[in-house]
Amino acid sequence: MERNAVSAVDLVYEALKSKILAQEYLPGIQLKEMQISKELGLTRTPVREAIIRLEREGLVSTVYNRGAFVTVFSTREIEDLFEVREALEIKALTLAIRRSSRDEIDSIEKALKQRELRIKNLVIKSDMHDPELDFHLAIIRLSKNQRLISVWQTMQSQLSLVRVTSTMINRRYLRALEEHKKILALVRNGDLRRAERLLIRHIACAKGNMLSSLADVTGGEPEGGAIRRST
Amino acid sequence: MERNAVSAVDLVYEALKSKILAQEYLPGIQLKEMQISKELGLTRTPVREAIIRLEREGLVSTVYNRGAFVTVFSTREIEDLFEVREALEIKALTLAIRRSSRDEIDSIEKALKQRELRIKNLVIKSDMHDPELDFHLAIIRLSKNQRLISVWQTMQSQLSLVRVTSTMINRRYLRALEEHKKILALVRNGDLRRAERLLIRHIACAKGNMLSSLADVTGGEPEGGAIRRST
DNA sequence: CTGCTCAATATTGTATACAATACTTTCGCT
DNA sequence: AGCGAAAGTATTGTATACAATATTGAGCAG
Numbered sequence: 001m002e003r004n005a006v007s008a009v010d011l012v013y014e015a016l017k018s019k020i021l022a023q024e025y026l027p028g029i030q031l032k033e034m035q036i037s038k039e040l041g042l043t044r045t046p047v048r049e050a051i052i053r054l055e056r057e058g059l060v061s062t063v064y065n066r067g068a069f070v071t072v073f074s075t076r077e078i079e080d081l082f083e084v085r086e087a088l089e090i091k092a093l094t095l096a097i098r099r100s101s102r103d104e105i106d107s108i109e110k111a112l113k114q115r116e117l118r119i120k121n122l123v124i125k126s127d128m129h130d131p132e133l134d135f136h137l138a139i140i141r142l143s144k145n146q147r148l149i150s151v152w153q154t155m156q157s158q159l160s161l162v163r164v165t166s167t168m169i170n171r172r173y174l175r176a177l178e179e180h181k182k183i184l185a186l187v188r189n190g191d192l193r194r195a196e197r198l199l200i201r202h203i204a205c206a207k208g209n210m211l212s213s214l215a216d217v218t219g220g221e222p223e224g225g226a227i228r229r230s231t
Numbered sequence: 232m233e234r235n236a237v238s239a240v241d242l243v244y245e246a247l248k249s250k251i252l253a254q255e256y257l258p259g260i261q262l263k264e265m266q267i268s269k270e271l272g273l274t275r276t277p278v279r280e281a282i283i284r285l286e287r288e289g290l291v292s293t294v295y296n297r298g299a300f301v302t303v304f305s306t307r308e309i310e311d312l313f314e315v316r317e318a319l320e321i322k323a324l325t326l327a328i329r330r331s332s333r334d335e336i337d338s339i340e341k342a343l344k345q346r347e348l349r350i351k352n353l354v355i356k357s358d359m360h361d362p363e364l365d366f367h368l369a370i371i372r373l374s375k376n377q378r379l380i381s382v383w384q385t386m387q388s389q390l391s392l393v394r395v396t397s398t399m400i401n402r403r404y405l406r407a408l409e410e411h412k413k414i415l416a417l418v419r420n421g422d423l424r425r426a427e428r429l430l431i432r433h434i435a436c437a438k439g440n441m442l443s444s445l446a447d448v449t450g451g452e453p454e455g456g457a458i459r460r461s462t
Numbered sequence: 463c464t465g466c467t468c469a470a471t472a473t474t475g476t477a478t479a480c481a482a483t484a485c486t487t488t489c490g491c492t
Numbered sequence: 493a494g495c496g497a498a499a500g501t502a503t504t505g506t507a508t509a510c511a512a513t514a515t516t517g518a519g520c521a522g
Contacts, residue, residue, distance in 0.1 A: 007295055008506065032473070043507050044474090052280055056287030064238055065474060065513050080378040087322030087379070091314060147311040148318070151382060239476065263503070274477050296483050296504060
């Protein structure tokens with residue numbers, strides 16, 4: 001009995017998802033079943049099924065009889081996402097204070113300090129995944145609420161489709177780190193009110209950055225063709 | 232050009248979803264592709280694709296090489312769902328106060344009053360859909376946040392899989408209605424703090440009811456066979 | 463050159479066929 | 493009878509085939 005058999009659908013799903021998140025497939029481009037199935041040495045059936053999964057996660061948008069496209073989020077949708085994300089993170093704070101042990105908080109703090117060192121030593125690799133996310137994910141995890149975690153991750157992966165100029169990220173690294181440390185300290189002390197306030201400001205800041213960096217590239221159609229061609 | 236052409240997948244999806252939500256397919260039973268496709272006069276392909284959609288919405292759980300089953304939620308998962316739901320509804324309150332017009336609130340109030348009349352005249356039909364949901368959905372909609380709305384609806388449909396004895400619902404009708412009216416009044420006055428507090432208590436009450444009604448039927452395996460057979 | 467029609471192509475949507483795994487029943491043994 | 497192996501059946505997973513729709517491009521009229 002093959003224990004660790006993995007389905008072809010899973011393979012395609014992971015392949016597509018990582019390519020989308022790595023922005024190898026840019027928002028707007030069409031995911032052609034034939035092409036993908038040839039690339040992976042499979043047929044269209046598992047590819048279709050993987051695409052349906054991605055569609056339900058919001059990374060892909062499909063139009064009947066036209067195909068599947070990497071989702072292009074509007075400014076409004078991004079704002080909506082941030083509002084939901086804020087709601088989830090605030091709830092996570094409440095739960096974290098109630099449910100997390102000193103040890104767990106210590107280990108997050110340690111990770112923060114290591115990150116601070118790396119940043120100050122300027123070993124910032126451009127391909128380093130956003131450290132911002134690590135902290136927020138850590139807080140979310142403290143909630144011990146599996147559903148909260150998975151909804152948050154779905155939102156987050158959608159937000160990560162929005163390209164942010166890396167300079168924009170780098171500039172905020174240190175400041176964000178300070179805020180993270182403060183929030184964590186407040187969680188440790190069980191000071192929900194202040195933690196909330198700080199987190200809200202922190203998220204608002206992140207939102208502002210993303211939206212302004214969006215404005216920078218306004219009009220910059222992603223190559224590969226938009227969803228609808230003018231022709 | 233067929234404008235309103237609807238895909239077979241959509242048909243299957245809607246059919247399955249409504250049967251699941253109507254508890255025609257009870258939690259735990261297996262969704263057999265062949266059987267469903269024969270019932271609908273289609274083949275397995277669109278059935279499979281519809282099932283994948285439902286799986287991503289949490290209504291169905293699939294096991295590789297074993298099949299798809301209507302999800303059975305554990306007590307823990309229900310608690311998790313309620314926590315997320317609370318987070319979303321609280322956020323919705325904030326946004327509702329900021330974004331909703333007097334007219335919108337008036338129309339919700341009118342609906343509440345009509346419902347009150349119907350209840351007092353004892354015209355409660357057993358197949359009436361839970362009025363509790365109407366109010367909460369109305370509040371959620373006031374947020375004007377499409378993402379918030381859709382995440383909430385997904386959660387809600389999952390929660391509706393949990394069978395609640397109808398007497399349990401009926402008993403709470405009037406009391407819930409009063410709470411709804413109070414919450415709405417507070418939203419109208421922009422009193423976020425008090426609205427939040429009331430809503431939290433209100434949801435806690437609903438959660439308590441659901442969990443206790445769950446306890447009633449503990450051990451009552453859904454007919455049709457559980458996910459894993461003992462043999 | 464522009465705009466149109468219509469054939470040719472590409473792509474998706476659904477059906478069918480085959481393969482692999484899981485479940486069931488039968489049969490044989492102790 | 494009780495247990496286990498093995499054949500038979502059912503069900504899912506993947507591949508292929510066909511149908512329907514959309515897109516492209518050539519040809520042609522104005």
